[in-house]
Amino acid sequence: MSSPVLTMSGITKSFGATHALRDVSLDVPAGRVMALIGENGAGKSTLMKVLSGAHSPDAGTMTLNGKPFAPSGPHAARLAGVGMIYQELNLAPDLSVEDNIMLGQERGRFGLLDRATQRAKVRDALDLLGHSDLKPNTPVRELPIAQQQLVEIARALASDCKVIVFDEPTSSLTRSDVEHLFAVIRRLKTAGLGIVYISHFLEEIRQVCDCYAVLRDGQSVGGGDLSDATDTNIVSLMVGRSVSELFPSVPHTPGEIVLQVSGLSGESSPVDVSFELRRGEILGIAGLIGAGRTELLRCLFGLDRCRTGSLTRSVSEGERFTKRGCQSQVQRSPSLTLRVSEGFGLVSEDRKTEGLAQSRSIADNMTYSRLKPYSRFGWLNLKRRRTAVADWMQRLHVKAASPEQSVSELSGGNQQKVAIARVLHQEADILLLDEPTRGIDVGTKAEIYRLMGEQAAAGKAIIFVSSYLTELLAVCDRVAVMSRGRFKEIRVARDWTAESVMSVAVSVNETVA
Amino acid sequence: MIEPPTTQPTSGYRTKSNQNWMRVFNVVGPFLALTAVVLFFAIADGWMNGEKATFLTGRNLMTISSQTATVAVAALGMTVIIIAGGIDLSAGTAIALCATVLAWSLKEDLGPRWFANETTASVAKSITEAKGDLKQIEREIEALAGGEYNTTQVAAKLMAKSDAEETIRQHERRLTKLKSLSAAVAVGMSLGCGAFCGFVNGLLVSYLRVVPFIVTLGTMQLYLGLSKQVARETTVRPDRFSQVSDGLVDLLSVRADALWLGLPSGVWLTLLLAALLAAVLHWTVFSRYVFALGSNEATARLCGINVRWNKIAVYTLSGLFVGVGGVYQFSRLTVGNPTSGSGLELRIIAAVVIGGASLSGGRGSVLGTLLGALIMSVIANGCTMLGLQNPVQDMILGVIIVAAVALDQFRQRAVSRKP
Numbered sequence: 001m002s003s004p005v006l007t008m009s010g011i012t013k014s015f016g017a018t019h020a021l022r023d024v025s026l027d028v029p030a031g032r033v034m035a036l037i038g039e040n041g042a043g044k045s046t047l048m049k050v051l052s053g054a055h056s057p058d059a060g061t062m063t064l065n066g067k068p069f070a071p072s073g074p075h076a077a078r079l080a081g082v083g084m085i086y087q088e089l090n091l092a093p094d095l096s097v098e099d100n101i102m103l104g105q106e107r108g109r110f111g112l113l114d115r116a117t118q119r120a121k122v123r124d125a126l127d128l129l130g131h132s133d134l135k136p137n138t139p140v141r142e143l144p145i146a147q148q149q150l151v152e153i154a155r156a157l158a159s160d161c162k163v164i165v166f167d168e169p170t171s172s173l174t175r176s177d178v179e180h181l182f183a184v185i186r187r188l189k190t191a192g193l194g195i196v197y198i199s200h201f202l203e204e205i206r207q208v209c210d211c212y213a214v215l216r217d218g219q220s221v222g223g224g225d226l227s228d229a230t231d232t233n234i235v236s237l238m239v240g241r242s243v244s245e246l247f248p249s250v251p252h253t254p255g256e257i258v259l260q261v262s263g264l265s266g267e268s269s270p271v272d273v274s275f276e277l278r279r280g281e282i283l284g285i286a287g288l289i290g291a292g293r294t295e296l297l298r299c300l301f302g303l304d305r306c307r308t309g310s311l312t313r314s315v316s317e318g319e320r321f322t323k324r325g326c327q328s329q330v331q332r333s334p335s336l337t338l339r340v341s342e343g344f345g346l347v348s349e350d351r352k353t354e355g356l357a358q359s360r361s362i363a364d365n366m367t368y369s370r371l372k373p374y375s376r377f378g379w380l381n382l383k384r385r386r387t388a389v390a391d392w393m394q395r396l397h398v399k400a401a402s403p404e405q406s407v408s409e410l411s412g413g414n415q416q417k418v419a420i421a422r423v424l425h426q427e428a429d430i431l432l433l434d435e436p437t438r439g440i441d442v443g444t445k446a447e448i449y450r451l452m453g454e455q456a457a458a459g460k461a462i463i464f465v466s467s468y469l470t471e472l473l474a475v476c477d478r479v480a481v482m483s484r485g486r487f488k489e490i491r492v493a494r495d496w497t498a499e500s501v502m503s504v505a506v507s508v509n510e511t512v513a
Numbered sequence: 514m515i516e517p518p519t520t521q522p523t524s525g526y527r528t529k530s531n532q533n534w535m536r537v538f539n540v541v542g543p544f545l546a547l548t549a550v551v552l553f554f555a556i557a558d559g560w561m562n563g564e565k566a567t568f569l570t571g572r573n574l575m576t577i578s579s580q581t582a583t584v585a586v587a588a589l590g591m592t593v594i595i596i597a598g599g600i601d602l603s604a605g606t607a608i609a610l611c612a613t614v615l616a617w618s619l620k621e622d623l624g625p626r627w628f629a630n631e632t633t634a635s636v637a638k639s640i641t642e643a644k645g646d647l648k649q650i651e652r653e654i655e656a657l658a659g660g661e662y663n664t665t666q667v668a669a670k671l672m673a674k675s676d677a678e679e680t681i682r683q684h685e686r687r688l689t690k691l692k693s694l695s696a697a698v699a700v701g702m703s704l705g706c707g708a709f710c711g712f713v714n715g716l717l718v719s720y721l722r723v724v725p726f727i728v729t730l731g732t733m734q735l736y737l738g739l740s741k742q743v744a745r746e747t748t749v750r751p752d753r754f755s756q757v758s759d760g761l762v763d764l765l766s767v768r769a770d771a772l773w774l775g776l777p778s779g780v781w782l783t784l785l786l787a788a789l790l791a792a793v794l795h796w797t798v799f800s801r802y803v804f805a806l807g808s809n810e811a812t813a814r815l816c817g818i819n820v821r822w823n824k825i826a827v828y829t830l831s832g833l834f835v836g837v838g839g840v841y842q843f844s845r846l847t848v849g850n851p852t853s854g855s856g857l858e859l860r861i862i863a864a865v866v867i868g869g870a871s872l873s874g875g876r877g878s879v880l881g882t883l884l885g886a887l888i889m890s891v892i893a894n895g896c897t898m899l900g901l902q903n904p905v906q907d908m909i910l911g912v913i914i915v916a917a918v919a920l921d922q923f924r925q926r927a928v929s930r931k932p
Contacts, residue, residue, distance in 0.1 A: 257523060303814070340817025355815070356810035359875045367803055368816035371798045378797050422816070 005030040005194035006069075006082075006163045011050055011060035020046040021057070021218045028163055033185060036198045038215035039238055039413075039441030044198055047215065048165055052084045053077030058384070065162050083156025083164040085170055087439075089148050091140050098122045098136035101155045114354040125157040126150075128191060129184050146177035153184065158184040163194040170204060171438065174288045175502060182208045197275040200441065201468070202231050216240050238286055239443045240430045247474035250453025255279035257314055258461045259430055261300070263308030266412025270296040273309070277430065282452060282462045284404060284476030284493065286469060286501050292485035293465045297432045300463075303341040310504055313342055314426040340369055345428025347419050349465075355419045356407050363389040365418050369426040383398075392421045394433065397447060413444035420448065424455065431455065431462045437471060449475050469498045482503050539869050539924075543884035546867070550888055554895030560674060568898045572767065577887070577894045578588025578780045579765040583841040584857065585606070586783045586887035588709075588864040589790050590834025592882045595865050596794075597827045598807035598874025599718060599725040603733040604814050604835055607710040609854030610740035610837020617704040617743050619751035624698030625691045633691050636734075637755035640684045647677040651801035688755065703843070704836035710736055711832020715825035733858065740851035749849035757847060764844040779841055786837065791879040802829060807874030863910070864889060867917040871924075888913070 004027040013021040016046040021043050026290050028034050038044045049055045053071030062069040064080060071077035078084075091100050098118060107117040113366070119136060126132050131150055139150055149169065156164050170178045189195060197209050205212065206226065212235040213223035222237045235246070252496050259277040264270055269292030278284055285293045298304040300311070348355035356365050366389050367374070374385040389403040396417045400410055407415055411473055416436060433452070437445045452462055452475060466472050472479055477480070478479055480490040529701050551569075558568035567573050594601050618624070622632045654670045710732070717728045741751070751757050763771035764779035773781060794800045802823045805813040815818050846853060868885030870877025889910060896906045 215887045301815075335819065336814055337819045346815055348811075354809070354811040357805050357812045357875070359808045360804055364801055364804065365812075368801065368813070368818060371801060375798045378799060380796050380798060380801070382796065426816075 003030065004028055006044070006066055007050065007063045009061055010048070011047065011057045011062075013050060013055060013057050014044055019218050021050070024060075024215065024218070024220050026213055028196055029211070030162075030194050031189055031192050032210040033189055033195040033208055035209035036196050036215065036289075037205070037212055037234060037238055039443060042215040042238070042441075043218040044215055045167070046218070047200070047494075048084070048167060048196070051077070051163075051165065051389075052082055061447075074085065077103070078156075078159055078161075081160060081162035081473065083153075083159065083161035083411065085149065085152050085164065085166045085169055087168040091148055091151060093141040096137045096139055097134055097143070097151055097154075100140050100151050101125060101136075101158050103155065107158050115292055122154065122159050125154040128157055128187065129154060131184075141158055146173055146180065149181065150184070153188075157188075160488070161193070162197065164188065165196040165198070168200070169197075170199065172289065174290070175506075178204070186289065189249055189458045200439070202234065203470070211289065214238055222425055224457060235442055238441070246442065246446055247471065248450040249475070250450060250457050252280045252282075252453060252457035252477075254281035260312040260314070262310055262312075264296075264299060264311065266292075266295055266299045266304050266308045266485075267307065268295075269444040270482075270487075271485035273485075273487050275480065275487060275490060277461045277463065279459045279461055280418050280456050281478070282456050282464055282476045283467045284472040284479035285463060285482055286467075286472050286479055287482035287505050291466065291482040291505065293482050294434055295485070296482070297346060297434050297463065297465060301337050301432055303346070339429075340426065343429035344432065345369070345423030345426050345430070346432040347416075347423055347434060347436050349438065351412070351415050351419060356415060359406055361395065361404045361406055361416055362398065362400055362410070365407050366392060366403075366421050366425050369422055388425075392425055396421050396424075396451065407456070413440040416440050416444070416448070424451075429460055431460055432465075433462060434465045435467065436464070437466065437468065438478040445471070469501055473498065473501075520565050529888055540774060540878075540880075542920075543868050543878075543881050543888070546890070547884050547888050550891050550895070554891065554898065555723065558895070560928065567707055568895060573894070573898075575767050575772075575776065577890045579767055579777045580894065581890040582765055582777075582779050582783050583838050583845065584860050584864055584889070585883055586786060586841060587835050587838035587857070588861045588868075588882045588886050589783075590831030591861050591865050591877060592868070592870060592877045592879060593790070593794070593803060593827055594725075594831045595862075595870045595872065596807045596822065596874065596877040597803045597825065598810065600729065600856050600862065601711075601714060601828065601831060601871070602726065602729040602862075603714060603736050604831075604838075605854040605857035606733050606736040606740065606836045607707060607832070607835045607853055607854070607861070608842050608857055610710065610736045611703040611706045612842040612846070612853065613740040613744050613749055613849035613851050614706045614844045615699045615839060616749035616751055618699035618702045619695055619756050620749055620849075622691075622695060622756070623702070627698065628694055629691060631691060631756045633688060633695065636684055636688045636691060637752075640681060640688065643681045643684055647674065647681065650674045650677055664738070689758075692756065692758040693760070696761045697754065700761075700840050703839040706819035707831050707834070707836025707839055708832040711828040711830070712834060714832070715828030718828065719824040720823040720841050737851065737855070740849075740853050744849055744851045746851075748851075750849075753847060761840075761844055762847055765841060779844065782837070786834070787879050787883055794879060799823070804875060807876075809875075838909070856930060859914075860889060860910075863914045863917070866921065867913065869921075871921050872918065885917075 006028040007025075008024065008026040009022045011021050011026075011353050012019070024043065024047055026036075026047070036044050036047070046055065049245055050057050056070075056072075056156045064082070069080055071080060071082070092103065095103070101122050102118050107114045107121070122136050123132070126136075128151055134147060134150065140151060143151070148228060153164070168183060185195060185197070197205065200207055211223065211225050212229065212234065214221050214234065216238060217240075221240070225250065255278055256280050256483060257276045258454055261276070262274045264273045271292070274294055275283070285296065287293050295304060299306045352358065357368075359361075363385060367385060371380065371385075373388070374381045386403050392398075393400065393403065398410075398414050398417045398421065400414060407418055410418070420433070422438060437448055440448075449471065452464065456462055456477075464476055476493045478490055478503065479493050479496050481488045481501055485507055558566045587608060590602060622634070625631050625633055650670060650673050654674065656668070657670065674887045712724070714729055714732055717723070717732070718725045721728065722791060763777075764782075765777050767777060771777065794803070802813065802818050805816070805818060806820065806823060806827075809888055810820060813823075842853060843849060864886035865877060865882050866872060866885070867888055868878065868881030868883070870881065892909055892913070893906050896909065
């Protein structure tokens with residue numbers, strides 16, 4: 001084992017009365033990829049913020065490349081050789097590749113740019129990445145997302161970094177882009193850099209990492225070589241208890257048809273999508289990023305305009321939406337208010353900008369779509385609402401101080417539970433869930449799977465969009481694969497394998513109804 | 514099966530103490546600021562004017578409250594708009610438009626003509642005539658008293674005199690009634706005009722999907738033009754004696770006999786409206802939608818909230834408050850001046866922001882807004898007491914607005930800075 005390029009020891013950080021980090025130590029060896037694993041709120045991001053200079057630790061020391069390292073801020077950390085690649089990219093879209101790479105570290109004299117030196121630096125960085133094909137003067141806006149990420153990595157390289165931290169770098173990448181990224185990471189490893197890789201996906205970690213360290217509740221709880229550890233080992237370290245079942249299943253049987261979609265086309269996608277959805281069924285939708293899965297849900301929900309096609313909503317006994325009798329034809333471009341009243345509920349893939357009103361309370365966010373039970377002549381009975389919300393919080397294990405706590409103060413997993421609680425509280429009969437498990441920890445994921453099973457057993461119909469194939473195949477009754485806006489194929493879940501889904505998802509010519 | 518975790522995770526609570534502190538600060542902050550400003554001027558006034566210090570007298574405080582009323586009442590409506598993530602730059606000119614329409618309605622005798630088929634002018638003329646008659650009779654009585662007289666003649670004249678006096682009283686009663694009728698209709702016109710202005714703003718904002726800043730920048734000019742049109746490019750001056758009801762003028766007067774329970778009735782009305790609005794913002798379904806719109810419009814849409822109609826409702830509601838502001842404006846000026854509202858919108862918005870509302874929406878309170886409006890009036894009044902000139906007042910106000918907005922940004926960063 002090579003000597004560590006970065007050593008963090010005894011790092012402690014508290015915010016008010018709570019300890020975010022307690023005596024955490026981390027050694028990042030040169031020429032290896034270290035996975036940093038932990039549930040949401042375990043302290044990974046705080047630790048990385050300490051490393052990147054955004055937070056200064058209350059106690060503890062760091063050495064980088066043999067020298068003591070105590071950055072005064074993000075810029076100092078970057079100059080000292082710490083590169084951060086976040087989930088969300090930090091690029092100036094209108095600047096060129098070169099300008100973005102050299103941003104904040106421009107070479108020049110008397111305020112004039114030294115283009116030649118800069119270009120050489122950019123060249124070196126791109127060569128190291130194995131992507132010398134990237135043209136330095138293209139505006140970043142015109143690049144696909146995977147290449148934008150390369151620009152970010154190149155920026156870190158151009159500042160001669162010793163350590164690069166990848167924080168959930170694959171969440172917005174397609175499968176093939178992920179492979180490319182991993183190739184890049186391996187190249188960086190061979191170049192002798194220390195790499196920290198943060199991800200929720202154990203499969204990914206197995207593919208690209210050599211060793212791991214696990215954080216739980218702000219403390220280091222274990223680590224070592226990946227080859228010596230099983231997935232179960234790692235997961236039980238993460239959650240602090242043994243997890244016997246990652247995909248708890250609740251028995252449920254599909255019943256009569258509740259929604260019949262035929263020939264639905266949106267502005268650009270979906271294209272000519274037809275399927276039926278039954279009570280008590282979980283229909284999974286797989287596909288690459290950009291295959292039109294989100295657009296399909298948005299069309300169904302009325303957020304995006306549909307061009308052609310029809311939706312037929314059949315109503316059976318016991319559903320809340322009964323005012324239109326059986327077999328109602330649903331308008332193609334209705335107001336969302338109408339859709340909600342027809343029993344549709346959508347959980348957005350984006351909690352921050354769409355899914356939740358972050359500054360409002362849990363109670364507000366949970367009940368926006370159905371305030372009727374608590375109102376009379378437009379006036380609310382807040383006490384009754386509070387009781388009901390507290391009840392839901394308990395059912396979904398939402399951890400918060402009170403129903404009045406604002407959503408922005410919750411961890412990602414708890415926020416997601418609030419978003420899901422809303423559609424459940426709404427008593428929607430058709431749940432459209434767009435990546436409901438993105439960015440949340442293993443324990444919460446399992447809770448959400450169980451919840452979905454329970455809802456299906458209670459007669460709800462669920463459409464479940466996800467990029468995480470394993471969960472789709474484990475949780476759904478049927479899985480449809482989308483590509484370029486079309487439904488390529490729809491099969492019972494057990495007839496699919498991860499490979500067969502991928503091969504259909506990447507196929508272009510073959511069209512199967 | 515996964516057991517629910519037994520250990521309490523830290524993440525949910527991490528920023529709680531910080532947040533609670535923020536919450537307390539949001540409520541107490543404007544109070545502290547107001548107290549500080551009042552103390553400052555009280556001390557400065559005492560120091561500079563010595564025995565003659567008047568800042569901290571009941572009468573002066575009452576004056577301040579009455580000076581605040583127009584801005585405060587319009588700021589109440591603006592609070593709702595700003596919570597919903599919007600802004601209304603047209604509030605100032607809309608107030609002037611409302612006041613002008615009110616004045617015009619009084620001048621044209623709309624109420625009496627529509628509902629009594631009479632004009633105040635004709636009654637006023639009858640009064641003048643009756644007074645002329647009375648003078649004539651009095652002169653005749655004097656003439657009789659000078660020479661020989663017989664009792665029957667004098668008795669007849671005295672009878673005629675008392676008849677004439679009675680006629681005058683009747684006409685005056687009639688005129689008072691007509692003035693009240695006229696005032697009621699005019700106030701209705703002002704409220705309707707305000708609501709209409711708000712409705713137009715809401716309609717444009719929600720259907721054109723242009724940012725409210727630009728839309729209301731346009732309507733600001735539009736309403737200015739409209740009020741000039743109504744006033745035919747001058748100032749509308751209803752006759753103070755025959756056309757303007759006393760109640761309307763005394764709304765914000767600090768004259769002892771115009772007070773009601775120790776405060777001008779307009780100030781009471783403002784407080785009443787504020788209490789009502791605070792209740793609405795706390796306990797209604799509508800308020801949840803307002804906060805949802807300001808906090809995250811996409812979420813509101815996702816939850817099936819009718820975004821368009823709620824926006825229109827928000828702007829229309831605010832328009833009603835602008836209408837009340839128009840009544841106050843007229844009450845202070847007793848004329849309808851189309852340009853009297855210019856710049857008012859900035860003071861209204863400043864009151865809301867100083868009161869702790871966020872210009873990016875989702876946060877704001879009625880109490881804060883009232884305090885914000887008061888702070889500005891106290892500063893204006895205090896500066897006058899200290900003999901500071903108008904330019905200095907403007908500069909101080911500017912600094913305070915910048916400070917309030919900076920504080921808002923600081924608060925937002927503090928909230929969004931998650932460890």
